[in-house]
Amino acid sequence: MKKSAWLLILLCFACNQKPKAPSVQISLINNKQSVKFTGLDNAIVNEINRDSVREVWQTLLPVYKMPADSDLKNYQPVQPGAYMVKDSAVVFTPDTPFVKGHAYFMRYYRFKGENMWDYIQGRKRLGNVEHIDLVVKVD
Numbered sequence: 543m544k545k546s547a548w549l550l551i552l553l554c555f556a557c558n559q560k561p562k563a564p565s566v567q568i569s570l571i572n573n574k575q576s577v578k579f580t581g582l583d584n585a586i587v588n589e590i591n592r593d594s595v596r597e598v599w600q601t602l603l604p605v606y607k608m609p610a611d612s613d614l615k616n617y618q619p620v621q622p623g624a625y626m627v628k629d630s631a632v633v634f635t636p637d638t639p640f641v642k643g644h645a646y647f648m649r650y651y652r653f654k655g656e657n658m659w660d661y662i663q664g665r666k667r668l669g670n671v672e673h674i675d676l677v678v679k680v681d
Contacts, residue, residue, distance in 0.1 A: 565581045566579060566580070566581045566582055566650050566674070566676065567579070567580050567581050567676075568580075568648055568676045568678055569678075570640075570678060570680065571633065572635070574640060574642075574680050574681070575635060575636075575639050575640060576633050576634060576635040577605065577633070577634045577646075577648065577678060578628075578631050578632070578633050579603055579631060579632040579633075579634070579648070579650075580630075580631045582602075582603075582631075582632060582650075584630065586602065587627060587630070587632060588627075590602060591627045599625035599632070599634075600620050601651075602650070602651060603625070603632060603634065603648055603649075603650060604620045604621075604648070604649050605620065605621040605623065605634055605636065605646060605647075605648050606618040606619070606620060606621055606646065606647055606648075606649070607621060607641075607644060607645075607646055608644065608645035608646055608647050608677065615647065615675070621636050621637075621646065622636065622637045622638075623635050623636035623637050624637075634648075640680045641680065642680050642681065643679075643680065643681070644679070644680055645677055645678065645679040645680075646677070646678055646679075646680070647675045647676060647677045647678075648675070648676045648678070649673050649674075649675055649676075650673060650674050650675075650676060651672070651673045
């Protein structure tokens with residue numbers, strides 16, 4: 543094979559890199575009464591936003607109160623509240639205000655090459671999905 547053919551093949555492989563996973567960030571807004579999520583996959587956010595079922599957001603971004611013993615994180619009830627898409631970010635406002643001095647964590651499930659609707663519709667279980675916990679403390 544000629545040098546130019548090898549160079550072309552190498553160039554194709556170098557340009558065909560996988561896109562980076564979204565870098566999710568959180569911040570408190572509205573006098574620390576709401577949490578703003580940025581850096582989420584826009585396709586997932588837009589698809590979930592079209593769904594009329596309120597609880598569907600909890601399958602992607604559930605919010606929990608941090609227990610005193612962090613080993614019990616997986617056993618906490620979901621913090622009820624309202625999710626809203628605003629300027630390509632998701633804003634969560636709890637039904638009861640966040641308590642000053644307490645920490646909360648948001649569990650972001652990373653769906654890698656999987657069909658997110660399998661999880662939303664209950665065909666697959668979230669416990670088997672890779673996730674990251676984002677912690678915020680209300681001061």
